[in-house]
Amino acid sequence: MSTNSTAASLEHVSQLLRDVSSCLLLVDAKGTLVAWTKENERMFGAAAENTVNSVNVVDLFATRSEGEELLSKLGQAGHVETTADMVKLSGGGFPAKLIFSAAGSNDRCLGIVTDVSDREQARENFNYLKVYLDTVLEISGDAIITSDLDGVIMMFNEGAEAIFRREALDALGEDMFALLFSKDDIPEVKADLQHEGHIRDRESKLVMGENDEVFLEVTISRTRDARGKETAMVALIRDITTRKRLEEERLQNERVQHEMRIARGVQLTMLPDRPPKVDAADIAARIEFCDDIGGDLFDFSHPRSGKLAVSIGDVSAHGVGPAIVMSSAKAMMNTLEQYTEDLEHMFFLLNNLLEKTTEDDRFITMFYGLIDLDRKTMEYVNAGHDAPIIYRAAKGVFEELQSTGMLLGVLPSERFRLGDTARFNSGDLLLLTTDGIWEAADPEGGAFGKTRVFDILREMQDQPCQAILDALFRRVKEHCAGQRAADDQTAVLFKFR
Known part of the structure; x- marks a missing residue:
C-alpha cells in the first residue's frame, strides 16, 4: 500500500475516533512512526513533517523504558494492552490507555492511544475501541x-x-x-x-x-x-472467483456425468440382453468400456431368411461421439439386413450412408457374419476389422478371417467382397474381438498379444463359452497390472456342437 493511501486510511479512521479522545499510531518494527494524522497532531502537539520517519514511539512515553518494554512485548506476542503516561512534543502530558497489535505481514504495528484524563468517559471509549481494533485486525x-x-x-x-x-x-x-x-x-x-x-x-x-x-x-x-x-x-x-469457477466446473461435471449415465443406459439397451440360444452352438459375449460409454458394439440379429447374423464393430476413438456413430451404424445395419442378404451390396449401401453422416475423422471397422445354423456355414464381410479367429478342434490349428474391404465411412462408393465361406465342425471355436483385447498393455507398454488369446482358446476349448471369455478378460486385466484400459474391449465366442 502506498504512503499516500496509508495516510488517507488513517486520516479517515481518525475521524471516526475524534469524538472518543483517541488516535491511531502506525509504527514499523523498530517503533518509528510511519504515519501521522491530524488527530495525532491534536493529541501530541506536533506536525507530521516533524514526526514521520524521524520520531520513535518510545519518545512519546514520559518514561522511555515503558515505551521500550511495549516494543519488546509487541515483538514477542504481537499484541499489547497497557497504561502509561504520555508526553506532548509541544510540552505537557496526559495519562493514556494503549492497545497495539501487529498489522498483518507488513512488519508494521497499529496502535490506539486513548486519553484517560476523563476516566469514566475513557473507560467507555476504550471498550468501544478495543472491539473496533480487534475487528479491523481480524x-x-x-x-x-x-x-x-x-x-x-x-x-x-x-x-x-x-x-x-x-x-x-x-x-x-x-x-x-x-x-x-x-x-x-x-x-x-x-x-x-x-x-x-x-x-x-x-x-x-x-x-x-x-x-x-x-x-x-x-x-x-x-x-x-x-x-x-x-x-x-x-x-x-x-x-470468490476461484470458488465460483470450481462450483461451475463441479456443476458442469455433474451435468456431463448425468448425461453420460443417460447415454450409457441408452447404449446398453442397444446391446443384446443375452446371446441367442441355439442348438447348433454355445454362444457368449462380453463388452467392457474404458469410459462410461464407448465405441465398440456387437449384435445378434435374424434376417428374413432365419439365419443368425453376428456383427462386431469398433469406431475410431471412444466416448460419446464414437458411441453415437456406432449406434447409428447399428440402426442402419438392422434396417438394411431386412431388405437384402447380399452382403456385398449391404456394405456398399452402409458405407455410403456412413460416409455422408459421419465426421471426417471418424471411421468404423466392422465384421458381419451370416451363419446358416443347419449347415454350420458362415458368409461374411470384414470391413477392416481385426481378423476373427477360428480354432479347429480336431486339428488343433488356428485360422484368421482377414479383411475383405476397407474401413467404413471413409470413401464413398467403395466395394466390399465376400470372404470364402467358413465351415464349422463340432468343437470348433469362432472368436470375434476388438483390438482392445490383444492391444491391452502392461505398465511397461507390452501388449497382451494374440498368442495369449490362442493359448487360452486351446487350453479351455472344452469349457463353456462364458467360462472361456471370463478367463480371457481376467487374464487381460492381470496382464495390465492395474493399468487403466486405453480402449474398449469386446469379445463374442461361438462353440459349435
Whole structure:
C-alpha cells in the first residue's frame, strides 16, 4: 500500500475516533512512526513533517523504558494492552490507555492511544475501541473499503487494491456502490441497506478489463461511534472467483456425468440382453468400456431368411461421439439386413450412408457374419476389422478371417467382397474381438498379444463359452497390472456342437 493511501486510511479512521479522545499510531518494527494524522497532531502537539520517519514511539512515553518494554512485548506476542503516561512534543502530558497489535505481514504495528484524563468517559471509549481494533485486525486479510454515509470512498486497503487492481489514492472519493455492484443491482442494494442497516455475503459479478469476470462476496455494515451515532459504512469484500469457477466446473461435471449415465443406459439397451440360444452352438459375449460409454458394439440379429447374423464393430476413438456413430451404424445395419442378404451390396449401401453422416475423422471397422445354423456355414464381410479367429478342434490349428474391404465411412462408393465361406465342425471355436483385447498393455507398454488369446482358446476349448471369455478378460486385466484400459474391449465366442 502506498504512503499516500496509508495516510488517507488513517486520516479517515481518525475521524471516526475524534469524538472518543483517541488516535491511531502506525509504527514499523523498530517503533518509528510511519504515519501521522491530524488527530495525532491534536493529541501530541506536533506536525507530521516533524514526526514521520524521524520520531520513535518510545519518545512519546514520559518514561522511555515503558515505551521500550511495549516494543519488546509487541515483538514477542504481537499484541499489547497497557497504561502509561504520555508526553506532548509541544510540552505537557496526559495519562493514556494503549492497545497495539501487529498489522498483518507488513512488519508494521497499529496502535490506539486513548486519553484517560476523563476516566469514566475513557473507560467507555476504550471498550468501544478495543472491539473496533480487534475487528479491523481480524479481517485485515480481506479487502476493506470505508465510505461516508453517502457511499463516497474514504479508505481503501491493500486487499481492495489487489482485488480492484488500482491504487487507493485513485479510488478515494469514488462511489463505493458503483465499484462493488452492477448498475442494475445498486437500487436493491441501497434499499436493503437502508431497511436492514447491513448487507451480508451478497454475491456480485463484475467485468474487469475486456472480458475478465470477477466474482465478489460483499458485506456492508453501518458503523457507529461510542455515542451510537452512525458515522460511516464499512464494506468487507472477498474475491470468490476461484470458488465460483470450481462450483461451475463441479456443476458442469455433474451435468456431463448425468448425461453420460443417460447415454450409457441408452447404449446398453442397444446391446443384446443375452446371446441367442441355439442348438447348433454355445454362444457368449462380453463388452467392457474404458469410459462410461464407448465405441465398440456387437449384435445378434435374424434376417428374413432365419439365419443368425453376428456383427462386431469398433469406431475410431471412444466416448460419446464414437458411441453415437456406432449406434447409428447399428440402426442402419438392422434396417438394411431386412431388405437384402447380399452382403456385398449391404456394405456398399452402409458405407455410403456412413460416409455422408459421419465426421471426417471418424471411421468404423466392422465384421458381419451370416451363419446358416443347419449347415454350420458362415458368409461374411470384414470391413477392416481385426481378423476373427477360428480354432479347429480336431486339428488343433488356428485360422484368421482377414479383411475383405476397407474401413467404413471413409470413401464413398467403395466395394466390399465376400470372404470364402467358413465351415464349422463340432468343437470348433469362432472368436470375434476388438483390438482392445490383444492391444491391452502392461505398465511397461507390452501388449497382451494374440498368442495369449490362442493359448487360452486351446487350453479351455472344452469349457463353456462364458467360462472361456471370463478367463480371457481376467487374464487381460492381470496382464495390465492395474493399468487403466486405453480402449474398449469386446469379445463374442461361438462353440459349435
